[in-house]
Amino acid sequence: xxxxxxxxxxxxxxxxxxxxxxxxxxxxxxxxxxxxxxxxxxxxxxxxxxxxxxxxxxxxxxxxxxxxxxxxxxxxxxxxxxxxxxxxxxxxxxxxxxxxxxxxxxxxxxxxxxxxxxxxxxxxxxxxxxxxxxxxxxxxxxxxxxxxxxxxxxxxxxxxxxxxxxxxxxxxxxxxxxxxxxxxxxxxxxxxxxxxxxxxxxxxxxxxxxxxxxxxxxxxxxxxxxxxxxxxxxxxxxxxxxxxxxxxxxxxxxxxxxxxxxxxxxxxxxxxxxxxxxxxxxxxxxxxxxxxxxxxxxxxxxxxxxxxxxxxxxxxxxxxxxxxxxxxxxxxxxxxxxxxxxxxxxxxxxxxxxxxxxxxxxxxxxxxxxxxxxxxxxxxxx
Amino acid sequence: xxxxxxxxxxxxxxxxxxxxxxxxxxxxxxxxxxxxxxxxxxxxxxxxxxxxxxxxxxxxxxxxxxxxxxxxxxxxxxxxxxxxxxxxxxxxxxxxxxxxxxxxxxxxxxxxxxxxxxxxxxxxxxxxxxxxxxxxxxxxxxxxxxxxxxxxxxxxxxxxxxxxxxxxxxxxxxxxxxxxxxxxxxxxxxxxxxxxxxxxxxxxxxxxxxxxxxxxxxxxxxxxxxxxxxxxxxxxxxxxxxxxxxxxxxxxxxxxxxxxxxxxxxxxxxxxxxxxxxxxxxxxxxxxxxxxxxxxxxxxxxxxxxxxxxxxxxxxxxxxxxxxxxxxxxxxxxxxxxxxxxxxxxxxxxxxxxxxxxxxxxxxxxxxxxxxxxxxxxxxxx
Numbered sequence: 001x002x003x004x005x006x007x008x009x010x011x012x013x014x015x016x017x018x019x020x021x022x023x024x025x026x027x028x029x030x031x032x033x034x035x036x037x038x039x040x041x042x043x044x045x046x047x048x049x050x051x052x053x054x055x056x057x058x059x060x061x062x063x064x065x066x067x068x069x070x071x072x073x074x075x076x077x078x079x080x081x082x083x084x085x086x087x088x089x090x091x092x093x094x095x096x097x098x099x100x101x102x103x104x105x106x107x108x109x110x111x112x113x114x115x116x117x118x119x120x121x122x123x124x125x126x127x128x129x130x131x132x133x134x135x136x137x138x139x140x141x142x143x144x145x146x147x148x149x150x151x152x153x154x155x156x157x158x159x160x161x162x163x164x165x166x167x168x169x170x171x172x173x174x175x176x177x178x179x180x181x182x183x184x185x186x187x188x189x190x191x192x193x194x195x196x197x198x199x200x201x202x203x204x205x206x207x208x209x210x211x212x213x214x215x216x217x218x219x220x221x222x223x224x225x226x227x228x229x230x231x232x233x234x235x236x237x238x239x240x241x242x243x244x245x246x247x248x249x250x251x252x253x254x255x256x257x258x259x260x261x262x263x264x265x266x267x268x269x270x271x272x273x274x275x276x277x278x279x280x281x282x283x284x285x286x287x288x289x290x291x292x293x294x295x296x297x298x299x300x301x302x303x304x305x306x307x308x309x310x311x312x313x314x315x316x317x318x319x320x321x322x323x324x325x326x327x328x329x330x331x332x333x334x335x336x337x338x339x340x341x342x343x344x345x346x347x348x349x350x351x352x353x354x355x356x357x358x359x360x361x362x363x364x365x366x367x368x369x370x371x372x373x374x375x376x377x378x379x380x381x382x
Numbered sequence: 383x384x385x386x387x388x389x390x391x392x393x394x395x396x397x398x399x400x401x402x403x404x405x406x407x408x409x410x411x412x413x414x415x416x417x418x419x420x421x422x423x424x425x426x427x428x429x430x431x432x433x434x435x436x437x438x439x440x441x442x443x444x445x446x447x448x449x450x451x452x453x454x455x456x457x458x459x460x461x462x463x464x465x466x467x468x469x470x471x472x473x474x475x476x477x478x479x480x481x482x483x484x485x486x487x488x489x490x491x492x493x494x495x496x497x498x499x500x501x502x503x504x505x506x507x508x509x510x511x512x513x514x515x516x517x518x519x520x521x522x523x524x525x526x527x528x529x530x531x532x533x534x535x536x537x538x539x540x541x542x543x544x545x546x547x548x549x550x551x552x553x554x555x556x557x558x559x560x561x562x563x564x565x566x567x568x569x570x571x572x573x574x575x576x577x578x579x580x581x582x583x584x585x586x587x588x589x590x591x592x593x594x595x596x597x598x599x600x601x602x603x604x605x606x607x608x609x610x611x612x613x614x615x616x617x618x619x620x621x622x623x624x625x626x627x628x629x630x631x632x633x634x635x636x637x638x639x640x641x642x643x644x645x646x647x648x649x650x651x652x653x654x655x656x657x658x659x660x661x662x663x664x665x666x667x668x669x670x671x672x673x674x675x676x677x678x679x680x681x682x683x684x685x686x687x688x689x690x691x692x693x694x695x696x697x698x699x700x701x702x703x704x705x706x707x708x709x710x711x712x713x714x715x716x717x718x719x720x721x722x723x724x725x726x727x728x729x730x731x732x733x734x735x736x737x738x739x740x741x742x743x744x745x746x747x748x749x750x751x752x753x754x755x756x757x758x759x760x761x762x763x764x
Contacts, residue, residue, distance in 0.1 A: 047478050050432045073476075094455075096429050099481050104495050106488060113486050129532050134523035141516035141574075150511050163545045192523075 031074060033102040034089075034117040040081040042117055044089065046100065049073025051093045059088040059114075060361045067091075084121025085363045086190070088114040107188050110221055111179040116188070126370040127190040132200035133159030137192050139183075142253065146245040151213045152182050153250050155258065156192050158199055158206035168261040169208045170377040171254070172292075173246065174369075175271025175278050178300070179221070182213040188362055189272075194370050203374045208260050212250045214275050216241025235300065243282040247289060265321065268376050270294030272365045273333075277301045280340075284309050284316070284323075291321040292376050296368040297360055298325070298340070299333045305343045314348035322375055323351040326368045328358030413456060415484040416471075416499040422463040424499055426471065428482065431455025433475045441470040441496075442743045449473075466503025466510075467745045468572070470496040489570050492603055493561040498570070508752040509572040514582035515541030519574050521565075524635065528627040533595045534564050535632050537640065538574050540581055540588035550643040551590045552759040553636065554674075555628065556751075557653025557660050560682070561603070564595040570744055571654075576752050585756045590642050594632045596657050598623025617682060625664040629671060647703065650758050652676030654747045655715075659683045662722075666691050666698070666705075673703040674758050678750040679742055680707070680722070681715045687725045696730035704757055705733040708750045710740030 033045035044056050046067065054075040055064035067075040075091075088107040090097040099106065100115040107116040123130050138155040161169070174191060176184040185191040191209060198204035215221060217238040220228045228234055254260060261267075269283040269290045270276075276298030283293035302308045323344070327337040334355070344351050354371070358364035415427035426438050428449065436457040437446035449457035457473075470489040472479040481488065482497040489498040505512050520537040543551070556573060558566040567573040573591060580586035597603060599620040602610045610616055636642060643649075651665040651672045652658075658680030665675035684690045705726070709719040716737070726733050736753070740746035 047476075049476055050434055052432055094429075094431055097483055099483070099495075101479050101481070104490075104492050106490065106495060108486075108488065110486050113481075113488060129523075131525050131532075136523075137521040139519040139521070139568075141511075141518075141578075143513050150513075186521075196523075 031102045033100050034115075036117065036119055037078075040084065040119050041079050042082060042119065043076055043078040044091070044100065044117075045074055045076045045102065046091045046093070046098075047072075047074045048091075048093050051075070053092075053094055055092040057090045057092050057097065060359055060363055062359070064092055082119045083363075084119045084125060085366070086116055086118050086127065086188070088116050088188075088362070090114050108181060108183060109179050110181050126194045126197045127366050128197070129193055130197055130200070132196055134196050135159050135161065135192055135199075137186050140253065140257075142249070144245050144249055146249055147216060147218065147241055149218060153213060154182055154186060154211040155254060156186070156195060156209035156211070157258065158208070159196060160206065161208075161259075163259060165259065168259055168266070169206060170266035171251075171260050171268070172207050172209045172373070172376060173251070173267070173269040173271075173279075173290075174209050174211050175214050175269070175275025176211070177214075177271070177273030177275050180214070180275075182211055185209075185211045189366055189369065191369060194366065195373060198370065198373060205377045207373075207377060208254070208258055210250060210254050212242075212246055214242055214271070214278060216243070216245060229300075232302070236302070239278055239281050239300070242278055243286070246282065247286065251289075264289055264319075265291045266377060268292035268294065268322075270296065270324075270369075270372060271298075272296040272368070273298065273360065274300045280325075281308065284312050287316055287319040291319060293320065293322065294324040294368075294372045295326065295337075296365050296372075297327050297331050297333055298337060299360075301336070301340065305340065312347065312349065317348070317350050320350065323349065324354065324372055324375065325351055326354035326356065326364075326372070328360065328364045329355050330357065330359045331364070333360065413484045415458075415482050416497075418499065418501055419460075422466065422501050423461050424464060424501065425458055425460040426473070426482065426499075427456055427458045427484065428473045428475070428480075429454075429456045430473075430475050433457070435474075435476055437474040439472045439474050439479065442741055442745055444741070446474055464501045465745075466501045466507055467748070468498055468500050468509070468570070470498050470570075470744070472496045490563060490565060491561050492563050508576045508579045509748050510579070511575055512579055512582070514578055516578050517541050517543065517574055517581075519568050522635065522639075524631070526627050526631055528631055529598060529600065529623055531600060535595060536564055536568060536593040537636060538568070538577060538591035538593070539640065540590070541578060542588065543590075543641075545641060547641065550641055550648070551588060552648035553633075553642045553650070554589050554591045554755070554758060555633070555649075555651040555653075555661075555672075556591050556593050557596050557651070557657025558593070559596075559653075559655030559657050562596070562657075564593055567591075567593045571748055571751065573751060576748065577755060580752065580755060587759045589755075589759060590636070590640055592632060592636050594624075594628055596624055596653070596660060598625070598627060611682075614684070618684070621660055621663050621682070624660055625668070628664065629668065633671075646671055646701075647673045648759060650674035650676065650704075652678065652706075652751075652754060654678040654750070655680065655742065656682045662707075663690065666694050669698055669701040673701060675702065675704065676706040676750075676754045677708065677719075678747050678754075679709050679713050679715055680719060681742075683718070683722065687722065694729065694731065699730070699732050702732065705731065706736065706754055706757065707733055708736035708738065708746075708754070710742065710746045711737050712740055713742045713746070715742060 031045045035043040054067045057064040067077040069075045103115045105116045107114045135158045269279045271279040276295035277300035283290045413427045417425040436449045439446040449459040451457045485497045487498045489496045517540045651661045653661040658677035659682035665672045
C-alpha cells in the first residue's frame with residue numbers, strides 16, 4: 001500500500017513558512033514551553049541569549065518570577081504545583097512583555113494579549129472539555145448606531161437548542177472586563193464549556209447567553225488606560241452608551257434571531273470587573289428589564305452610589321430575584337465591593353455576598369460563573 | 383452633571399493588570415507599532431535593548447528586513463508603501479520569532495501565531511468591513527469518533543439566512559492550510575466579510591460555508607512538520623481520515639442543523655495549500671458528493687496521480703461543474719500545480735487554470751476566494 005509520495009512538495013511550503021523568518025541563520029533547536037509536569041508544576045522556557053533579565057509574569061501571581069539562563073541562552077523557571085486551571089502568562093524580557101513563542105494557545109485581549117497554559121484537571125472541573133452535548137457559539141456582526149462603530153457580539157445556544165421549537169429560552173447577558181474583547185468569556189472564560197457541563201449535569205437551566213462588546217465609548221481603550229479612567233465623563237459615557245447599545249441594539253437583535261423570552265423574570269445580567277460594574281449599573285437601573293443581577297469583582301462604579309442608582313430602594317426587593325455580588329478576598333477591589341454591599345444593606349436591598357479566595361483573575365471568574373449560573377431562572381423567589 | 387466618581391477604583395485593577403508583569407522597574411514609554419502611514423508604508427517598532435539583531439519577517443517577503451536600533455533600544459524599520467491588505471508578521475530577535483507586543487491583532491495559527499497589520503484600502507476591496515448586511519459565524523464543538531478527539535468547526539450563514547424558511551442553501555466546504563486551525567478562514571482569511579460584501583453586490587449566491595478542522599491525523603502537527611511530512615503513511619492517513627470526518631460527521635451534522643441542500647450540484651469543496659490538496663483528493667474522489675472543486679496553492683498530493691485518483695477519467699466532465707486550480711506564480715508550489723494540471727489535461731479532464739501574482743500567502747488566498755465564490759452554484763454548465 002505504501003506509495004512513493006512527493007512529500008517533498010509539502011516540505012517546500014512548510015520550509016518557506018517556517019524558516020523564512022530566520023534569515024540566514026539555521027533555526028535553533030525547538031524549545032518546549034510550557035511543559036506541564038505530572039505533579040502540575042509547570043516549566044516555562046524562553047530563548048533570549050542576550051537579555052539581561054527575563055521574568056515570568058503569571059495570572060494570579062503579583063510578583064513576577066525570575067527566570068534563570070542556561071549556557072544555550074534559554075531562560076527557564078519551574079513553578080510549584082498549580083491548581084488545575086487555565087493561566088495567562090507573559091515573559092518580561094528586559095522590561096518588555098512578550099508572548100511565549102513556543103506556545104500557540106493565546107489569551108486574546110485588546111490591550112495585553114498573553115500566552116495561556118492549561119493545567120488539566122479532573123473532568124468534574126466545570127471548564128474541562130467533556131464528552132457531553134455541546135452548545136454552539138454564534139458570532140454576530142453589526143454596525144452600532146449608538147456607538148458609531150462596527151462591532152460583534154457572541155451568542156451561546158445550549159445543547160438541543162432548536163430554533164423551530166416553541167420553547168422560549170431565558171437569557172443571560174454576560175459581560176467582559178476592561179481590555180477584553182467580546183470573545184473573552186468564551187475564549188478565556190470557557191463560558192460555553194462551563195454551561196455545557198453544568199447543563200449536562202442538570203445543574204443549570206438551558207439558557208441563551210449573550211456576550212456583547214462592553215465598550216460604549218471605545219476611545220477608553222485607545223488611550224493609556226490610567227488616563228482614560230481619570231476622566232469621569234468618559235467613564236460614565238462608556239457605561240451609558242454600553243447600556244444603550246445593549247438594550248436598544250443587541251437584545252432586540254437577539255430577540256429577532258433566537259427563541260428567547262422577553263419576560264424580565266427570564267433575563268439576567270452579570271459580568272466581571274468593568275463588566276461587573278456595568279451589570280450593576282445597567283441591571284439595577286433597569287429592573288424592568290432584568291430580574292437577576294450578578295457582579296464578579298466589579299470595578300468602575302462611581303463613589304456616589306445614591307447618584308449612580310437614583311431610583312434604587314427597598315422596593316427593588318420585590319423585583320430582584322437575585323443580586324449576587326462576588327469578589328476575591330485577595331483582589332484589591334474587595335474594599336469597594338464591601339463598601340457597595342454595605343450601601344445596599346443601608347438601603348434595605350437584599351443581596352447575596354460571595355467572598356472567595358483569589359485575586360483579580362479568570363480563575364476566580366470561571367468559578368463565579370459556575371456558582372452563579374445554577375441559581376438563575378429558578379422558581380424559588382429570594 | 384459632572385459627579386465626583388471614584389475612577390480610582392478602576393485604576394487599581396488596571397494598574398494590577400498592566401504593571402504586575404513589570405516587576406520593580408517603571409514601565410517604559412509605550413511603543414507604537416505597527417504604524418500605518420498615509421502612503422501605506424508601515425513602520426514596525428520593537429523594544430529590545432540588548433538584542434544583537436532584530437529582523438522583520440513579513441508575509442509575502444522571502445527575506446526578512448533588518449531593523450535598526452535607536453539610543454533607547456527601540457528597533458524599527460519602515461516598509462515601502464504596501465498594497466492594502468492584511469499582513470502577518472513577526473520580529474526575529476536573535477533568531478527567535480516573536481509577536482509584536484504593541485499590537486493585539488493576532489493571526490492565529492496552531493504552530494506559528496503571528497501579529498497582523500491591516501493596511502486599509504477602499505471599500506471596494508472584498509475583505510474590507512462595509513456597512514452591508516452581515517452573515518453569522520457559528521462555532522460548533524463535537525467529539526470526532528473518526529479522529530478520536532474533541533474538535534470544532536465553523537459555519538457561515540449568509541445575511542438573511544432564516545432557519546425557518548423553506549429555502550435550501552448550497553454549501554461550500556472551505557479548508558485551511560497546514561498549521562492553521564479551523565478559525566483561519568474567518569480570523570485570517572476574512573471569508574465571512576468577503577462573502578458578505580460579494581453577496582451584497584449580488585455577485586455571489588447566498589450560501590452556507592462550512593469550515594472544518596483539516597487534520598485527519600492531528601499528530602501531523604505535534605511533530606516537527608518536516609519530519610511528519612516525510613512519513614507518507616501519515617500524510618495519507620491525514621487526508622483519508624479528514625475526508626471521512628468531513629463526509630460522515632461534519633456534513634451530516636450541518637445538514638441536521640441548517641437548511642442546506644443535499645444535492646451534489648449544490649455542494650462545493652475548496653481550500654488552500656494542504657486544504658487545496660484535500661479539496662482535490664476528497665472532491666475528485668467523491669464526485670457523488672461534490673460538483674464544484676477549487677484548489678488554491680495546493681500542496682501535499684502524492685506524486686502518483688493515477689494512484690491518488692484511481693477512478694478519475696474524462697467521464698468526470700459530465701459531473702464536474704467547475705474544477706478551478708489556482709496558484710501564485712511566485713509560489714514554489716507553482717511547479718507541482720502545473721504538473722497536476724498537465725496530468726488532468728492528459729486525462730481529458732476539463733479544468734480552469736488560474737495563475738496570479740503572489741507567493742504562498744493569505745493575500746493570494748483572499749483574492750482566490752473572492753474570484754472563486756462568484757462562480758459557484760450558477761446554472762450555466764461548464
